[in-house]
Amino acid sequence: MKKPLGHGKEGSQKLSRRCQLKPYSCPLSSDKGVEMQLFGSYTSPFVRHCRIAIRQQDLPVTFIATTLEQAQLDSPTMKLPYFKDDQTLLTDSSVILRYLRQQSSLPFCAEIQDHECFALASTLLDAGISAVMLARADGLTAANSAFAAKQQARVTQSLAYLDQLIDPRTWSFQNDGHIRLACALDWGLFRQSFSLEAYPQLHAVLGQANEQKHFVATAPHE
Ligand SMILES: N[C@@H](CCC(=O)N[C@@H](CS)C(=O)NCC(=O)O)C(=O)O
Incomplete structure (x- = not known):
């Protein structure tokens, strides 16, 4: 069914x-x-x-x-x-x-490292979304809001940290932490919240994700 x-x-x-x-x-x-x-x-x-x-x-x-x-x-x-x-x-x-x-009797973030990646990517997303919403709804940016500035800093620091942490050669579409990371990176590009130019490992991760049919089929659109 x-x-x-x-x-x-x-x-x-x-x-x-x-x-x-x-x-x-x-x-x-x-x-x-x-x-x-x-x-x-x-x-x-x-x-x-x-x-x-x-x-x-x-x-x-x-x-x-x-x-x-x-x-x-x-x-x-x-x-x-x-x-x-x-x-x-x-x-x-x-x-x-x-x-x-x-x-399907599958684990969710069974390994600590995968759960950590899931949490980091989720925090990156929360901060990125907050920054976008603060600007869109309230006109608050890093220039006129300490809270907005903190969200921006959180995005930048999380990206830099994840770029060091993640080895694209071990990235797998079977790990929920890795899937969450790919979804977060693609959202950032979609919303122009951040760029991956300074983050070659993360850029490579997204390249690998884009070879997966279910990732491509669920690409964000309005
Ligand atoms: N921790 C939540 C986050 C969900 C979330 O932030 N969703 C956004 C859409 S991408 C939302 O509904 N935002 C509306 C709001 O915060 O008012 C989850 O993992 O489901």
């Missing part, structure tokens, strides 16, 4: 029905037997990582294209992605990934 990725009208109809369901810990009590659903955007690197896992494992998960406005109504964190499976609501990509990997 394989469901294709990609979703349109049907998804938004289901979504508005579920928006009224409370509490969040039991969002689907009247809806037994519903398929697994991933709610996200085509631009989010966190969502992309989940979409890659779904494709890698050929899982029957329906992707429901969701706006941040909708996420504010439907998830307590007001963020994308979130995920539903019968009685279960998951609100963070790391937990969603663990759940997805579990479906």
Whole structure:
């Protein structure tokens, strides 16, 4: 019972029905037997990582294209992605990934080094996204905001550190830390949040990721 990725009208109809369901810990009590659903955007690197896992494992998960406005109504964190499976609501990509990997008895970040890479890349993303949002929503940049400047510094330092840490020869599309890193790097280029010119190892990592069909198929777009 394989469901294709990609979703349109049907998804938004289901979504508005579920928006009224409370509490969040039991969002689907009247809806037994519903398929697994991933709610996200085509631009989010966190969502992309989940979409890659779904494709890698050929899982029957329906992707429901969701706006941040909708996420504010439907998830307590007001963020994308979130995920539903019968009685279960998951609100963070790391937990969603663990759940997805579990479906195929696969580990999620089993090695400490891979988990560290996952965490570093996620922090890089959080800082990069914060910097973009501060500039876009509030006109705050490193020039007029100490907090924005700190996010920029965090991005730069994380990139420099990861460039030293990661050996592209050992990069693998089977490791969630490595996948997260590739999603983060590609997001940075997509949003022009940073460049990889000064980071040859990271540039090589992204080159390798772009040889993977599931990475290419999930490239960010509006
Ligand atoms: N830790 C979360 C981060 C998710 C996240 O930051 N998503 C962004 C989209 S890329 C978002 O929803 N931002 C909206 C906001 O922060 O208001 C995860 O891994 O799922």
